[in-house]
Amino acid sequence: MNEVLKELGIDSRAVEAAQAVEPRLRPLFSEIERRESANQARVLAAFRKHRISAAHFMPTSGYGYDDMGRDTLDEVFADVFGTEAALVRPHFISGTHTLTVMLFSVLRPGDMLLSVTGDPYDTLIDVICGEEGGSLKEFGISYGKVDLKNDTFDYEKIEEALQNPKVRAVFVTRSKGYAWRESFSVEDMAKLAEFVRVRRSDVLILVDNCYGEFVGTEEPAFADLFAGSLIKNPGGGLAPSGGYIAGKAEYVRLAADRLTAPGLGLHGGANFGVMKDLYLGFFLAPHVVAEAVKCAVFCAALMEKLGYDVCPRPADMRSDIIEAIRFGSAERVIAFCKGLQAASPIDSHVSPEPWAMPGYADAVIMAAGAFTQGSSIEISADGPIRPPYVAYMQGGLTYESGKLAILKAASEVLKVE
Ligand SMILES: *Cc1c(COP(=O)(O)O)cnc(C)c1O
Numbered sequence: 499m500n501e502v503l504k505e506l507g508i509d510s511r512a513v514e515a516a517q518a519v520e521p522r523l524r525p526l527f528s529e530i531e532r533r534e535s536a537n538q539a540r541v542l543a544a545f546r547k548h549r550i551s552a553a554h555f556m557p558t559s560g561y562g563y564d565d566m567g568r569d570t571l572d573e574v575f576a577d578v579f580g581t582e583a584a585l586v587r588p589h590f591i592s593g594t595h596t597l598t599v600m601l602f603s604v605l606r607p608g609d610m611l612l613s614v615t616g617d618p619y620d621t622l623i624d625v626i627c628g629e630e631g632g633s634l635k636e637f638g639i640s641y642g643k644v645d646l647k648n649d650t651f652d653y654e655k656i657e658e659a660l661q662n663p664k665v666r667a668v669f670v671t672r673s674k675g676y677a678w679r680e681s682f683s684v685e686d687m688a689k690l691a692e693f694v695r696v697r698r699s700d701v702l703i704l705v706d707n708c709y710g711e712f713v714g715t716e717e718p719a720f721a722d723l724f725a726g727s728l729i730k731n732p733g734g735g736l737a738p739s740g741g742y743i744a745g746k747a748e749y750v751r752l753a754a755d756r757l758t759a760p761g762l763g764l765h766g767g768a769n770f771g772v773m774k775d776l777y778l779g780f781f782l783a784p785h786v787v788a789e790a791v792k793c794a795v796f797c798a799a800l801m802e803k804l805g806y807d808v809c810p811r812p813a814d815m816r817s818d819i820i821e822a823i824r825f826g827s828a829e830r831v832i833a834f835c836k837g838l839q840a841a842s843p844i845d846s847h848v849s850p851e852p853w854a855m856p857g858y859a860d861a862v863i864m865a866a867g868a869f870t871q872g873s874s875i876e877i878s879a880d881g882p883i884r885p886p887y888v889a890y891m892q893g894g895l896t897y898e899s900g901k902l903a904i905l906k907a908a909s910e911v912l913k914v915e
Pocket residue numbers: 592593594595597619621671673675706707708709727
């Protein structure tokens with residue numbers, strides 16, 4: 499076997515399995531590349547339309563009034579995502595923060611938020627129903643949810659729930675998060691939005707778009723607002739921090755008022771010199787996301803070949819970059835994450851352990867050997883330590899580096915089998 503692979507500690511059984519599956523992935527990769535081309539063309543068109551130049555990369559400080567780089571990046575995102583407006587800021591500290599701003603910007607005391615994809619992402623539970631810290635609940639905003647039925651929208655129950663006049667917004671999580679199902683395509687979500695609007699034209703549609711950007715060729719522009727993290731897909735691996743909220747102009751303005759202060763809205767916020775990385779990251783994002791999706795497809799094919807159930811399966815429809823592998827034991831989840839970390843470019847020498855992360859219900863193990871701390875467009879894996887012991891793998895800035903990390907992760911699993 500190749501010396502480099504041996505030095506990395508890659509098991510010959512993993513290499514053989516990879517050699518068996520890789521030729522079959524070519525047609526799938528061609529489809530991924532077709533989407534990448536369409537997305538790249540849209541991004542390039544927006545850069546040309548807005549005449550992006552070095553002047554847009556100038557650092558600003560203080561209040562950040564008249565920050566041309568910041569204001570134009572908002573327009574570039576809005577054009578690429580097909581929305582009226584967007585708020586793109588390094589001041590959002592994470593996806594959770596961005597989604598929190600989205601929720602607080604449009605909900606008012608007495609309103610009800612209705613999640614129609616079961617409970618939202620783990621870290622949003624405290625935001626919505628926490629007993630302290632200024633949750634929606636503490637502000638008198640109630641929460642209702644409709645669980646999925648056969649892994650899709652339960653239209654009957656949604657119709658029932660919409661009869662409550664308090665419902666002000668319907669919340670849709672595009673990605674599967676820590677669930678074993680397909681993520682929702684933009685088309686499916688658009689149908690749901692239509693169903694809601696026909697019954698309640700006064701109800702807003704809000705989408706958690708994390709992990710979804712550029713996986714297909716459209717974003718959920720039908721929504722009143724959708725949001726995501728810049729240390730996932732749309733940051734292209736280069737954004738040092740941040741998030742975006744996009745959608746209808748009047749609600750994007752409210753989101754800006756919530757991030758800053760009522761009345762300050764879109765007009766303040768120094769850029770601290772990160773604009774070039776935000777522009778370059780967004781320019782690279784269609785390619786980086788395509789590489790990450792290829793890593794997910796490779797991981798699916800390899801782990802399936804090694805005898806594990808995976809979701810989605812290699813040729814299934816994808817609407818996010820996540821690959822879930824059902825290991826059936828905590829030991830194998832831990833081995834997979836440790837292996838992935840050991841073949842990451844940063845912190846390859848440290849070994850992740852399960853821990854009680856703030857915002858998560860169970861102990862979680864996270865492999866994150868990333869240039870940007872916690873960035874999950876870079877190769878990463880995590881899993882809550884609870885049955886049925888599923889690991890979630892995502893990212894990979896380049897297919898070749900992601901593939902090595904996945905081979906190493908599989909090798910560590912083979913060791914504990
Ligand atoms: C990552 C993620 C979040 C939260 O983002 P953080 O940056 O981890 O706070 C919310 N929803 C979904 C679907 C996510 O994937």
